[in-house]
Amino acid sequence: MTNWDDYRYFSSLVRAASVRGAAEVLGVNPSTVTRRLDGLEARLGLKLFVRSHSGLLMTRDGERLMARLEPVTTQLGELEEQIVARGEDVGGLIRITMPDVFAITLMAEFADFASGHPKIRLEFLPAYRNLDLVRGEADMAIRVTDQPPDALIGRSLGGYRLAVYASRQYLSAHDPLSAPEGCVWIESGLESVRAPEFKGRFFPNVPPGVRCNNVLLQHAAVRAHMGLTLLPCAVADPDEILCRVGGFEPMHAQEIWLLFRPELRGVARIQSVSSHILEVFERLQPRLLGN
Numbered sequence: 151m152t153n154w155d156d157y158r159y160f161s162s163l164v165r166a167a168s169v170r171g172a173a174e175v176l177g178v179n180p181s182t183v184t185r186r187l188d189g190l191e192a193r194l195g196l197k198l199f200v201r202s203h204s205g206l207l208m209t210r211d212g213e214r215l216m217a218r219l220e221p222v223t224t225q226l227g228e229l230e231e232q233i234v235a236r237g238e239d240v241g242g243l244i245r246i247t248m249p250d251v252f253a254i255t256l257m258a259e260f261a262d263f264a265s266g267h268p269k270i271r272l273e274f275l276p277a278y279r280n281l282d283l284v285r286g287e288a289d290m291a292i293r294v295t296d297q298p299p300d301a302l303i304g305r306s307l308g309g310y311r312l313a314v315y316a317s318r319q320y321l322s323a324h325d326p327l328s329a330p331e332g333c334v335w336i337e338s339g340l341e342s343v344r345a346p347e348f349k350g351r352f353f354p355n356v357p358p359g360v361r362c363n364n365v366l367l368q369h370a371a372v373r374a375h376m377g378l379t380l381l382p383c384a385v386a387d388p389d390e391i392l393c394r395v396g397g398f399e400p401m402h403a404q405e406i407w408l409l410f411r412p413e414l415r416g417v418a419r420i421q422s423v424s425s426h427i428l429e430v431f432e433r434l435q436p437r438l439l440g441n
Contacts, residue, residue, distance in 0.1 A: 248292035304409035311400035334359035334377030383440030
């Protein structure tokens with residue numbers, strides 16, 4: 151059976167002239183692009199590209215294939231634009247799963263979308279476990295990961311950064327830099343996953359205290375003057391009760407991805423929400439990076 155999605159990957163490779171460039175356009179890992187190209191070449195029994203220092207170069211067979219695909223690609227693009235235009239007033243339910251900590255940063259942005267699209271109903275599902283989009287447990291996901299699943303499509307929303315924070319009241323009575331033994335570190339799963347060496351490098355002598363397995367609980371603990379901890383800059387910087395500890399540069403964490411099932415590509419309400427989320431994250435990048 152023909153997998154038409156392979157031809158979409160091939161067209162993206164032609165336009166980008168590199169695996170990484172095509173991956174960014176398609177919103178997938180470069181390894182996924184390579185695997186799809188290998189599968190298409192094996193199925194056709196043709197070599198479509200050769201690698202060079204300047205990128206990918208099409209072979210004669212690749213040029214012939216692209217010449218046949220060009221009119222089809224143009225027609226499909228025009229058809230999609232017509233469908234999207236007719237679907238501007240479309241409604242329906244969209245279930246979005248995401249870490250509940252994003253509610254602090256994103257809920258006002260979703261409120262703007264909801265007021266402008268009254269026929270679209272949003273349902274937010276906290277990501278206490280990774281809901282299976284392939285099985286239909288949710289329609290879209292905002293996930294923090296360096297390896298998005300190959301079965302899903304989407305776009306990178308950029309990265310975010312972390313810094314160490316404590317309440318101003320806590321720091322008025324404690325000095326984590328000159329008297330670390332008298333302070334308390336609020337533990338979490340955050341640094342064990344994303345910054346395993348951070349505490350050991352900068353705060354090795356701060357003893358551990360309360361442990362929180364949820365960033366919102368961790369944020370509440372540091373606001374309650376229980377110690378210092380590592381938090382996303384986007385969560386902690388706007389909080390006037392908190393301030394950064396030390397002069398350390400915020401540390402990069404994982405990528406944030408917007409993901410959905412391939413069969414939802416082109417669905418008007420999905421495209422509408424996706425476009426809004428992409429625009430929001432582009433605008434919020436300075437805040438996410440702690441700039």
